[in-house]
Amino acid sequence: MANTISGTLITRNYTDFRGVDFTDEEVSLMRSPDSLNMWKDYKKLGKSIETRPKMRLFKEYDNTIFGLFFYKVGTNEMLIVHSGTKLYKEQEGIKEELYTGMKPAKSYSFVYNNILYIKDGINYLKYDGETLSSAEEDAFVPTTTISRSPNGGGTTYQDINMLSPYRRNSFVGDGESRDYHLDTTGLDVGENTVTVTINDVLMVEGTDFSVNRETGVVTFNSIPPKPLTDGQDNVFITFKKTVDGYADRIKKCTLLTVFDNRVFFSGNQDYPNVVWHSSLNDPSYCSDLDYYNEGLDLSPVKSMVAGNNALWVFKEPSQANTTVFYHNPTIDSTYGKVYPSSHSSISTGCIATGINFNDDIVFFSDRGMEAINGDVTTEQVLAHRSSLVDSKLVTEEKYKDMILEEYAGYLLVIIENKVYLADSRAMFTNGDHNEYEWFYWELEEKITITKVKDGVLYLGTEKGIFVLDDVSNEREVESYWITPLDEFKYPHYQKTTNKRGSVTDIKGNNITISTKLNNSEFTEIVTHNQINGYVVNRIKKKKWKSIQLKFSSNLPFELRSTTLEAYVGGYIKR
Numbered sequence: 001m002a003n004t005i006s007g008t009l010i011t012r013n014y015t016d017f018r019g020v021d022f023t024d025e026e027v028s029l030m031r032s033p034d035s036l037n038m039w040k041d042y043k044k045l046g047k048s049i050e051t052r053p054k055m056r057l058f059k060e061y062d063n064t065i066f067g068l069f070f071y072k073v074g075t076n077e078m079l080i081v082h083s084g085t086k087l088y089k090e091q092e093g094i095k096e097e098l099y100t101g102m103k104p105a106k107s108y109s110f111v112y113n114n115i116l117y118i119k120d121g122i123n124y125l126k127y128d129g130e131t132l133s134s135a136e137e138d139a140f141v142p143t144t145t146i147s148r149s150p151n152g153g154g155t156t157y158q159d160i161n162m163l164s165p166y167r168r169n170s171f172v173g174d175g176e177s178r179d180y181h182l183d184t185t186g187l188d189v190g191e192n193t194v195t196v197t198i199n200d201v202l203m204v205e206g207t208d209f210s211v212n213r214e215t216g217v218v219t220f221n222s223i224p225p226k227p228l229t230d231g232q233d234n235v236f237i238t239f240k241k242t243v244d245g246y247a248d249r250i251k252k253c254t255l256l257t258v259f260d261n262r263v264f265f266s267g268n269q270d271y272p273n274v275v276w277h278s279s280l281n282d283p284s285y286c287s288d289l290d291y292y293n294e295g296l297d298l299s300p301v302k303s304m305v306a307g308n309n310a311l312w313v314f315k316e317p318s319q320a321n322t323t324v325f326y327h328n329p330t331i332d333s334t335y336g337k338v339y340p341s342s343h344s345s346i347s348t349g350c351i352a353t354g355i356n357f358n359d360d361i362v363f364f365s366d367r368g369m370e371a372i373n374g375d376v377t378t379e380q381v382l383a384h385r386s387s388l389v390d391s392k393l394v395t396e397e398k399y400k401d402m403i404l405e406e407y408a409g410y411l412l413v414i415i416e417n418k419v420y421l422a423d424s425r426a427m428f429t430n431g432d433h434n435e436y437e438w439f440y441w442e443l444e445e446k447i448t449i450t451k452v453k454d455g456v457l458y459l460g461t462e463k464g465i466f467v468l469d470d471v472s473n474e475r476e477v478e479s480y481w482i483t484p485l486d487e488f489k490y491p492h493y494q495k496t497t498n499k500r501g502s503v504t505d506i507k508g509n510n511i512t513i514s515t516k517l518n519n520s521e522f523t524e525i526v527t528h529n530q531i532n533g534y535v536v537n538r539i540k541k542k543k544w545k546s547i548q549l550k551f552s553s554n555l556p557f558e559l560r561s562t563t564l565e566a567y568v569g570g571y572i573k574r
């Protein structure tokens with residue numbers, strides 16, 4: 001029977017580019033099995049891909065950047081930089097050292113009531129634009145007991161604040177007693193560790209009263225009178241009682257997130273599976289009762305993510321198979337608003353970190369990016385999101401130390417100088433779930449911290465702070481896009497390219513187009529300079545089974561589309 005296929009002209013259009021595909025499976029014509037430093041800039045119209053921006057030095061520092069915080073007080077805007085073991089303020093070109101003694105590790109921050117709070121794993125600092133202090137210095141002092149009689153009793157009111165060694169008891173004077181018994185014993189020794197007011201008049205220790213710190217009894221030289229209003233507290237005693245390790249429970253935390261107007265803390269290596277939170281409207285008030293054990297095992301918490309009306313807590317894999325927990329705000333008749341811990345139906349653990357990416361709650365397991373499907377009132381299931389890049393992503397040496405940042409509609413998964421970009425605007429259906437399209441970059445420097453402000457990506461490195469905003473046509477960034485290994489629909493037949501070669505719509509300078517036949521090496525076909533539009537590439541190749549095109553340059557270029565035609569020949573001879 002005659003071969004009716006021979007002589008058929010096949011046209012391949014490579015356009016509407018989607019991203020990379022690092023799997024070993026057959027790759028769509030819209031994706032690349034190997035691309036570097038290309039992306040789709042959604043600020044521009046069209047469906048082309050182009051060279052990424054280049055890093056530009058913004059601020060030079062002598063030590064590694066571990067934190068970047070933009071802080072505004074009124075009309076005064078400043079940059080707070082955690083570099084090495086120091087904290088700096090930069091404002092109007094002037095650099096000022098604020099603090100020495102920072103932990104040389106990633107630090108976190110948030111702004112509450114116009115105050116900047118900074119946490120690094122050993123410090124919990126606050127800054128108002130002029131004065132930097134520890135959050136402990138003027139932390140909230142709780143009134144632990146109210147309506148107390150001189151001999152004891154009263155009503156338990158507020159919990160102990162782990163960040164403050166001070167507490168307050170308020171009494172109703174009976175006009176008869178000199179001795180007033182506090183609600184604890186073993187007070188701290190030292191001057192000004194006990195203060196007293198009676199009917200708003202400040203008393204002086206040694207003159208007006210004495211203190212037995214061991215028994216917790218305050219003895220007045222003159223009997224305090226009854227209150228002016230019957231039953232109203234009129235004797236207030238503030239005292240210092242330090243509980244060893246209380247402040248460190250919060251200060252040693254390396255993770256924080258804000259949820260439901262409270263700050264949640266975790267990552268304390270001494271309490272690996274514990275989450276604490278501050279009280280409402282005061283980040284310096286952390287009750288010793290406001291904590292939750294995430295499961296019975298001690299596998300550490302790796303990330304906390306707020307989203308879907310819950311706080312999600314992701315832990316490392318464990319034999320207990322309970323690694324994902326969530327907290328919903330609940331009103332308790334005794335304790336007010338609480339956040340009980342519930343474990344999900346998910347057993348896959350988190351070995352890196354997680355984030356809320358455009359309302360998609362994701363974390364990174366040993367298999368790649370996982371997402372929570374289903375709300376907290378139903379059974380949760382995992383949906384994988386990174387199949388296209390897993391073969392490369394999960395083998396990165398520093399995979400567990402990744403940095404996540406949202407930028408220009410992408411989730412940047414940064415591992416040293418490698419960047420995997422999940423595209424929020426482009427997803428595809430893989431079986432029964434959706435996955436992201438991805439791009440891949442290699443930056444000029446290893447990244448230690450990131451921050452996005454006003455659409456600008458700031459990158460901390462060992463050399464200082466860079467910004468990813470150099471889009472000049474002269475910037476030198478190696479970039480390329482390789483089309484899939486294409487057999488032109490007929491893998492068992494030889495093909496010959498049309499004598500017209502291919503037509504490509506490109507923009508840029510010094511753009512080299514190369515071809516690869518049958519898994520050989522790439523050979524250069526042509527280099528185009530100062531091009532903005534369609535060019536013809538004279539690709540004259542015969543008797544090939546498969547072909548790939550490579551578009552590359554060390555200068556910025558944009559690839560809009562390319563077309564390649566070939567005639568089908570006879571069977572491939574073995």
